[in-house]
Amino acid sequence: MAYMSAPVSTIEEAVQAALATVDDPEIRRPITDLGMVRSATVDGSGAVKVELLLTVAGCPLRDKLRTDITAAVSAVPGVTAVEIDFGVMSPEQRQELQTRLRGGATPEPVIPFAQPGSHTRVYAVASGKGGVGKSSVTVNLAAALAARGLSVGVVDADIYGHSVPRMLGADGRPTRVEDMIMPPQAHGVKVISIGMFTAGNAAVVWRGPMLHRALQQFLADVYWGDLDVLLLDLPRAPATWRSRWPSCCPTPRS
Numbered sequence: 516m517a518y519m520s521a522p523v524s525t526i527e528e529a530v531q532a533a534l535a536t537v538d539d540p541e542i543r544r545p546i547t548d549l550g551m552v553r554s555a556t557v558d559g560s561g562a563v564k565v566e567l568l569l570t571v572a573g574c575p576l577r578d579k580l581r582t583d584i585t586a587a588v589s590a591v592p593g594v595t596a597v598e599i600d601f602g603v604m605s606p607e608q609r610q611e612l613q614t615r616l617r618g619g620a621t622p623e624p625v626i627p628f629a630q631p632g633s634h635t636r637v638y639a640v641a642s643g644k645g646g647v648g649k650s651s652v653t654v655n656l657a658a659a660l661a662a663r664g665l666s667v668g669v670v671d672a673d674i675y676g677h678s679v680p681r682m683l684g685a686d687g688r689p690t691r692v693e694d695m696i697m698p699p700q701a702h703g704v705k706v707i708s709i710g711m712f713t714a715g716n717a718a719v720v721w722r723g724p725m726l727h728r729a730l731q732q733f734l735a736d737v738y739w740g741d742l743d744v745l746l747l748d749l750p751r752a753p754a755t756w757r758s759r760w761p762s763c764c765p766t767p768r769s
């Protein structure tokens with residue numbers, strides 16, 4: 516009587532499966548999913564050769580990867596030796612990895628205020644000039660609305676000077692709980708400032724895309740709770756940045 520036998524996996528398949536159990540220590544996803552394994556070959560004596568592409572040259576986690584891959588692959592029956600050749604991804608391969616990450620486990624951050632049905636009103640305080648009272652208006656409006664019993668949050672996105680925390684007296688540091696950032700509060704206002712994330716108020720050369728990223732993160736990763744009002748104190752904006760606004764943040768409502 517004939518039985519259907521389960522497909523016998525080859526040693527190559529077993530090696531692939533073993534490699535799939537190794538996560539990139541930084542991205543925390545299997546190296547096989549990240550396109551890091553360029554090739555994995557097994558010769559007749561059971562010696563495995565893995566060509567691994569690092570995301571950046573001089574990757575500090577290279578040793579960890581070596582250890583993890585060696586441990587995983589050595590455990591495959593029939594494997595006698597493991598050799599790893601490190602290479603570096605080309606800019607195109609890195610780009611592809613980024614695209615893959617966006618579409619996979621790390622999608623674009625979800626901004627609750629931008630979701631349909633959000634009750635939070637978002638107001639941006641912006642101007643092409645500095646020193647015209649943007650921050651003063653923002654903090655006074657925020658404190659006044661909070662005094663009326665509304666739940667209010669302020670994002671200080673002014674990269675030229677983070678005056679909001681000082682004006683509000685919210686000079687605490689945000690705390691981290693799991694993946695969420697808890698904003699300090701003052702006068703009943705929750706506040707997050709770009710200045711809270713730069714060491715010692717160091718001057719940082721912020722460029723449009725970096726600000727875009729930081730704002731997205733402030734809006735997505737900060738635990739704001741159910742806000743009635745979110746005020747954004749924006750930097751004086753060169754015209755080139757203004758065009759980024761629609762994609763970067765929820766469209767302010769009146």
Ligand SMILES: Nc1ncnc2c1ncn2[C@@H]1O[C@H](COP(=O)(O)OP(=O)(O)O)[C@@H](O)[C@H]1O
Pocket residue numbers: 644645646647648649650651652678
């Ligand atoms: N309505 C106002 N009348 C007079 N001075 C003001 C007024 N609003 C703000 N200021 C002062 O102007 C300066 C710049 O204000 P600020 O709110 O920091 O402006 P911005 O955020 O636009 O750079 C501060 O010294 C502030 O105290």
Ligand SMILES: [Mg+2]
Pocket residue numbers: 646649650651673676678748
């Ligand atoms: Mg200001």
